[in-house]
Amino acid sequence: MLQDIFDTVEEPVIILDCNFVARLANRSFFKLFRTTEAEVIGKPFFELGNKQWDIEELRALLKDVLPRYKVVEHFVVTRKFPAIGERTMVLNAREVVAEHESSLIFIAIHDVTEMEENKKRLQKLQDQLIAAQRMESIALLAGGIAHDFNNVLGVIIGYAELALKKVGASHPLSENLTRITQAAQQGAQMVRQLLAFSRRQILSPQDININNLIEGLLKLLGKTLGEHIQLKFIPEEHIHTIHADPVQIEQIVMNLCLNARDAMPEGGQLIIETSNCQLDDEYCKTHAQVKPGDYIMMAVTDTGHGMSKAIQERIFEPFFTTKQPGKGTGLGLSVVHGIVTQHGGFINVYSEVGKGTTFKIYLPGVERPAVARKEMLKEEIPGGSETVLIVEDEAGMRDMMKAVLENLGYSVIAAEDGEQALHLISDNPHRIQLVISDIIVPKIGGKELFEELKSMNFEGQFLFISGYTSNAIHHNFITDKDVEALLKPFSPAELGKKVRALLDRVKR
Numbered sequence: 346m347l348q349d350i351f352d353t354v355e356e357p358v359i360i361l362d363c364n365f366v367a368r369l370a371n372r373s374f375f376k377l378f379r380t381t382e383a384e385v386i387g388k389p390f391f392e393l394g395n396k397q398w399d400i401e402e403l404r405a406l407l408k409d410v411l412p413r414y415k416v417v418e419h420f421v422v423t424r425k426f427p428a429i430g431e432r433t434m435v436l437n438a439r440e441v442v443a444e445h446e447s448s449l450i451f452i453a454i455h456d457v458t459e460m461e462e463n464k465k466r467l468q469k470l471q472d473q474l475i476a477a478q479r480m481e482s483i484a485l486l487a488g489g490i491a492h493d494f495n496n497v498l499g500v501i502i503g504y505a506e507l508a509l510k511k512v513g514a515s516h517p518l519s520e521n522l523t524r525i526t527q528a529a530q531q532g533a534q535m536v537r538q539l540l541a542f543s544r545r546q547i548l549s550p551q552d553i554n555i556n557n558l559i560e561g562l563l564k565l566l567g568k569t570l571g572e573h574i575q576l577k578f579i580p581e582e583h584i585h586t587i588h589a590d591p592v593q594i595e596q597i598v599m600n601l602c603l604n605a606r607d608a609m610p611e612g613g614q615l616i617i618e619t620s621n622c623q624l625d626d627e628y629c630k631t632h633a634q635v636k637p638g639d640y641i642m643m644a645v646t647d648t649g650h651g652m653s654k655a656i657q658e659r660i661f662e663p664f665f666t667t668k669q670p671g672k673g674t675g676l677g678l679s680v681v682h683g684i685v686t687q688h689g690g691f692i693n694v695y696s697e698v699g700k701g702t703t704f705k706i707y708l709p710g711v712e713r714p715a716v717a718r719k720e721m722l723k724e725e726i727p728g729g730s731e732t733v734l735i736v737e738d739e740a741g742m743r744d745m746m747k748a749v750l751e752n753l754g755y756s757v758i759a760a761e762d763g764e765q766a767l768h769l770i771s772d773n774p775h776r777i778q779l780v781i782s783d784i785i786v787p788k789i790g791g792k793e794l795f796e797e798l799k800s801m802n803f804e805g806q807f808l809f810i811s812g813y814t815s816n817a818i819h820h821n822f823i824t825d826k827d828v829e830a831l832l833k834p835f836s837p838a839e840l841g842k843k844v845r846a847l848l849d850r851v852k853r
Contacts, residue, residue: 357454363447365390379428397424415440432458495833496739501529503745554715556580573612581620585641585710593684600681601645608649618644639710646703652696728753735759736766736782749837763789784811806847
């Protein structure tokens with residue numbers, strides 16, 4: 346009867362005599378450990394299987410604690426069992442006094458392996474979520490700072506170049522003005538990096554073959570890394586196409602390779618690999634913010650000094666660096682993180698101190714053939730006499746652009762908000778050939794102004810300028826065939842070229 350009762354219990358149960366020899370076990374015990382009655386009953390408990398229960402602390406509990414307190418609770422065992430592999434068990438033991446016999450030991454075993462794995466999986470997801478939220482907060486802060494600072498730098502660059510042009514190269518102040526411009530341009534580059542991290546860049550994506558892109562960089566990388574670094578490229582032969590901004594993907598490759606170079610001051614090996622991969626639902630369960638589908642994976646591996654866990658947790662934060670003062674801005678990896686995220690991908694890092702580092706970039710694949718890389722034209726473009734409307738709420742930026750375009754011969758009208766701009770266009774629908782508007786302006790935003798002019802069949806051209814984009818368009822503003830954009834801060838030459846190109850488009 347006792348055996349029948351035991352066999353109805355779902356948890357494994359075993360009864361030992363005072364010498365720790367197995368006297369009785371239930372069906373669940375034999376089933377879980379994939380053993381038989383003959384292999385268990387009459388055998389010493391501490392010799393069962395591969396002696397998985399022969400644990401010094403468990404011996405002490407059953408020999409010393411159990412006789413004194415009559416019960417042992419929640420003893421956790423993580424061991425590798427012969428037939429079922431590594432499992433985590435919780436043991437509860439009780440001393441039982443049987444009639445006409447010496448005391449027996451009743452042990453109930455609860456398999457909590459799946460529960461513990463789920464806890465670890467949940468903790469991993471929570472850690473990933475906290476890290477993502479922290480990075481998002483930093484990104485929002487960085488993006489906001491960059492937006493305001495862009496206007497300041499734009500004014501400095503614009504007026505400095507205007508003054509330099511006016512005084513001429515022979516003037517005593519020309520060197521000072523040149524240095525002001527150079528310093529502002531350096532600041533502008535840092536702002537662009539912050540924008541990359543905060544995912545507020547304007548992208549111009551194409552369907553590209555990442556193998557061709559990397560091969561085009563190998564010669565430059567070889568010169569940049571130096572002869573003490575052995576560079577090797579291992580491409581997947583039939584790599585999937587990705588829809589990405591080629592300039593930004595080049596930035597990822599360059600940043601990772603330069604970071605690897607700095608990790609190998611004495612020399613070493615740098616390997617770039619590409620491969621196709623498919624991430625399924627099972628993978629996405631343990632990786633927050635990853636969607637299932639086809640991806641291309643690009644790995645950059647170095648044989649450098651590696652990183653500790655503490656450093657790995659912070660490497661993507663802007664301005665965090667382990668380099669000596671003056672040796673780095675701490676923006677390289679944060680830029681990589683921002684670009685990858687803005688393209689709908691993700692990045693993993695694997696590193697051990699003294700054993701090198703691997704960065705794995707995952708970008709979504711598309712089922713389209715890659716197209717040839719578009720190259721930007723470099724020729725100088727002259728000014729003109731057309732009428733241009735500038736819509737910009739920041740007075741310094743507005744005045745600087747007005748001065749630049751008027752210096753090129755254009756007739757310029759300025760508005761400080763979208764509503765004022767709409768009135769000016771309505772009053773002069775055929776006079777204005779080009780509207781230049783910040784995406785974020787008061788009353789009527791740049792995007793809304795653009796849509797309103799489209800509905801009015803406005804025949805002129807439209808140019809967005811922005812330090813960063815906002816949800817006024819959508820989280821990641823991506824140019825299409827109807828939208829032209831110029832990223833702040835820009836030089837007078839860049840503005841002039843863009844304006845001339847758009848106005849020439851009208852004539853064609």
